[in-house]
Amino acid sequence: MNPVLKDKDEPNKIYYRTRSSLNLNNPRFSDGLIEAAGGEEGKRGWFGRMFSGKHAAAFIAALLVGALVVWWTVLSAGNASGGLGTQAAVTLSVFAVAVWFWIFSEIDDTYVALGAAVLLVVMGVLPEKILFDSLGDDTVWLLLGSFVVAAGITASGLATRAAAFIVSGAKSPRQLMHLSGAALVATAFAVPSTSGRAALAMPVFLALSSVLRERPRLVLALALLFPSVILLSAVGSYLGAGAHLITSQILATGGYPAFSFTDWMFYGLPLAVVASVICVELVLYLFTDREERSRPLSIAVSDLQNHTTIKIRGRLTPDQMKTCWLVSGVIVMWCTEPMHGIHPAIIALAGGLLMSSTGLGVVDLGKALKSVPWSLLIFMAATLAMGSALVTSGAAAWAADSMLGSIKQGGTGAGILFVTIIVVISTAAHLVIQSRSARSAVLIPIVVSLAPEVGVSAVAAAFASTAAAGFCHTMSSSAKPMALYAKVDDAPTYSGRDLLKLSMWLAPISVALVLLFAFYVWPLIGMPLFVK
Incomplete structure (x- = not known):
């Protein structure tokens, strides 16, 4: 960030x-x-302005791309078996430079991704139509409609009211933490992107921190719980993170079946619930003592109302009632897609139009569109185009064979070793690439290319990699929700040491949990890991 x-x-x-x-x-x-x-x-003079900031970055990128293309092309030419082709060398070079800028530069991720996609078009590797089609991809329209629906939820205050009602029933710190976690898991189906969910939940956290100001250790635990559960529970919904849509599209580009909203929920929601429950217990154990956990708790809705301007007492407002029915209808239509066959993007757009309509809506369409993170949509479209170029040019297959090709010699244990390595790398990737979507754009093409060669389902391996990438808790800069809750005025929040303490326990648990689901749970419910 x-x-x-x-x-x-x-x-x-x-x-x-x-x-x-x-x-x-x-x-x-x-x-x-x-x-x-x-x-x-x-x-600065014209020379200083020309070779500073983004101009210098573009100049360095051009030099690096040229050098890598020459190097990889020469390397491939010396390979008698015909290794890396020219187009694949160009694609891999541009992608490597983009990853370098994502990791080491302060240039906006969207600027880098869009620049890389345009460069691939100019160099003749990526057809113009693919880039233009990615900007109009159904996943982009799905997110656009979902963000308009989310704008209505925010404007009506329905989410804050629902969360306040849920947590007011807590009689102990453990109940408060688990009820808060359950409410956060539910937001994954109504609000796209983890940063949007974090911002939506912030008023609830601020109200709780004010009511519980005499119990700073419990407030600290809540500050850690909110972003942690938001990140871990994102895997439960197809819209939980842009990386999920990128993974699905890369699978479709490679000739594999893409995920639907229902399919993703069927496999991801059990993992999201289990991971969130474990996270709640871990935060309680690490950041509260036995005395704090045993103290009774009483939070009334009236106490929370004193610390928020959103109406959370009494009957639902007309806007909250309309929003409740609209959001429920959209989610039901998404979950029943196999029955009616209407595309999720059409459902999202219809929901957005109703949410912003004159009679039934609660938010103006112009205001709702201003709240849409257009940079995120463009970033996702650009990375979709880049991922497509990696797969179609053969660069992903060459990179997979070069980095993990030796695993193919491992006999029957090759598939197990491959999945384990992919899950560990995906879990640790947030330390170098902060954007989850960028991590999927880098890893999923490689996973999809190599998985069949070691007897592993490309679909299952891609899903496991994307699920593992949901862990990004090590530093406040590792994910936007972690950064958002790290700096909260008038509330005790966590430090870098607290995050490291949590990550030392949560990281290995997350790896073990994804592997457990990949090897045992998902095959039992219809997504086998190994192919015959």
Whole structure:
């Protein structure tokens, strides 16, 4: 996550690109943006401006791509068996440079992905039609409609009211944590993207932290619980993360069946529930003592109402009632897709139109569209195009064979070793590539290319890799929800040491849990890991 500006009065505080923390109406921020735009940049000459920032990045990228293309082409030419072709070398070179910028530069991830996709088109590797089609892909329309629906949920305050009602029934810290976790798991089906869910849940956390201000250890545990469960439970829904849609599209490009909303929920929801329950117990054990856990708890809806402007007492407001019926209808239609055959994207768009309509809606369409993270949609479309180029050019197959090809010599244990390595790499990948979608764009083409050669189902291996990538808790910069809850005013929150403490336990548990589901649970319910 890249900082976008700094507070002038507090120069050490960095504001990130999140709706809840960035207020452009604040004059301090507006002045800061003006100074950032015209400060040192205006003092440089044309040469300095030309070779600074994105210009320098583009220049370096061009040199690196050229060098890698030459190197890989020469390497391939010396291989008598015909290794890496020219187009594959170009694709792999552009992709390697994009990954380098994602890891080591502060340039926006979307800028890098879109630049890489355009470069592949210019170099003749990626057909223009594929890039243009990716921008109009059904997954993009699915997310667009879902974000409009989510804007209605936020505007009505329904989610905050529902969460307040749920947690008010808690009589102990353990009940409070598990009820909060259950509410967070449910949001995966209504709000696309983990950062959107984190922002939606923030008012509930702030109200709880105010009510429980005399119990700072419990508030700290809640601060860790909210983003942790949001990230782990994302695997339960097809819309839980953009990486899920990328994985499905890469499978379709490779000739494998793509996931539907129902299929993903069928396999992912059990893992999401189990992982969330384990996470709750782990946070309780690590960050609260026995005395804190044994103290009774009483939270009334009236107590929470005093700390939020959203109406959470009494009867549902008309907007909340309409939102409840609309969201329920959309989710039911998604879950029953095999029965009626209507595409999930059409359902999402219809739900978005109803949510913003004059009679039934609760939010203006223009305002809802302004809340859509267009950068995320463009990033996903660009990475879809890049993933397609990796598969169709043969670059993914060559990279998979070069990096993990020796596993094929492992006999009957090759498949087990392959899946284990993929799950471990996917779990640790957040340490170098912060974007989950980017991690899927890098890993899934390789997984899909090599899995059949070691007797493993490409679909099952891709799903396991994507599920494992849901762990990104090690640092606050590892995921947007972790960054959002790391800096909360007037509430005790976690430090970097707390995250490391949690990750030391949660990382191996997450790996073991995904492997358990991949080897035993998913094959029992219809997704076999090994192919004959």
